[in-house]
Amino acid sequence: MHFITCVLALLSSAAIVSAGKVTFWTLDDQTRTVYFTSNENKFPMDPVTVSNVEKTTVDFADDFVGNFVAVPEGELYRDGMLGEVKFGGWGGMTFFDVSAIVVPDDKDNVHQMWPADSQSPMSGCEIFPCDNAYYIWDDVQTKATTEDHLITTLGEGSTGINFA
Numbered sequence: 001m002h003f004i005t006c007v008l009a010l011l012s013s014a015a016i017v018s019a020g021k022v023t024f025w026t027l028d029d030q031t032r033t034v035y036f037t038s039n040e041n042k043f044p045m046d047p048v049t050v051s052n053v054e055k056t057t058v059d060f061a062d063d064f065v066g067n068f069v070a071v072p073e074g075e076l077y078r079d080g081m082l083g084e085v086k087f088g089g090w091g092g093m094t095f096f097d098v099s100a101i102v103v104p105d106d107k108d109n110v111h112q113m114w115p116a117d118s119q120s121p122m123s124g125c126e127i128f129p130c131d132n133a134y135y136i137w138d139d140v141q142t143k144a145t146t147e148d149h150l151i152t153t154l155g156e157g158s159t160g161i162n163f164a
Contacts, residue, residue, distance in 0.1 A: 019062035020087030020094060020148040023116065024070070026052040027157025030108065031073040034058070034154075038066035049073075050154065063088040067099065070109050070154045081109035083152050084134070089144075096150055097134040097142045098124030104135065107156055114163070115147035122163040126156070 024034060029052055036045035036058075043061040050056040050070070065086040071077055082099040089095045096113050100106075105128070112124035121143040124133050134141040153159060 020060040020064060020085070020150075021057050022060065022068075022083070022085065022113075022150045022152050023055050023057040024048075024050045024152050024154055025055050025159070026050055026154045027111070027159065028052065028155035030155055032070040032108075032154055033073070034068050034070045035077060036066060036068045038064055060085070060087050065089075068110070068152075072108055079103050080106040081111070081128075081133075083110040083113055084142075085113075085150065087148060093144045093146060094148055094150065095142055095144050096123060097139075098132075099134040100128065101135060101137070104129065108154075110152055110154060111156070112153045112159070112163075113143075113150055115145040116149040116151050117147055118145065119151075119161060119163065121145070124153075126158055 031049060031051040034048045034050055043064050048056060048058055067082045067084045069080050069082050079102045081103060084097050084099050086095040098110050098113055111126060112122055114120065114122040123141060123143045
């Protein structure tokens with residue numbers, strides 16, 4: 001009986017540790033390295049290589065708050081259009097946005113983010129600039145969802161999804 005209790009405790013803690021995920025969908029032919037930065041370096045994450053060969057899903061720790069940027073293969077790390085996320089926020093919500101604050105004219109990086117199941121709300125746009133991204137500090141463009149799985153597009157192109 002003690003063994004079963006230990007296994008259930010481990011499974012329960014694993015669910016708590018990995019509570020959110022982002023699937024990266026590359027829309028062009030560039031391979032990129034996605035770099036993650038958590039606030040206060042509380043949840044360090046290794047970079048991940050993504051391409052248009054397949055969508056890549058990355059697990060995030062519960063309560064992760066931070067951002068990610070995608071750097072094209074062969075280029076040095078540089079700032080760009082960011083994906084920002086907070087898993088396990090107020091009321092268990094996931095908060096997210098595409099941030100154009102640092103490099104608003106970046107065309108190679110994060111373009112859109114949305115919840116995987118409902119596909120709404122969506123942050124960002126296929127072509128920048130647009131009025132659906134985060135451009136200034138404390139902008140009202142941050143989105144919220146009860147879902148813990150987000151889709152993020154990288155590079156220019158179309159998903160074929162009509163975000164009404």
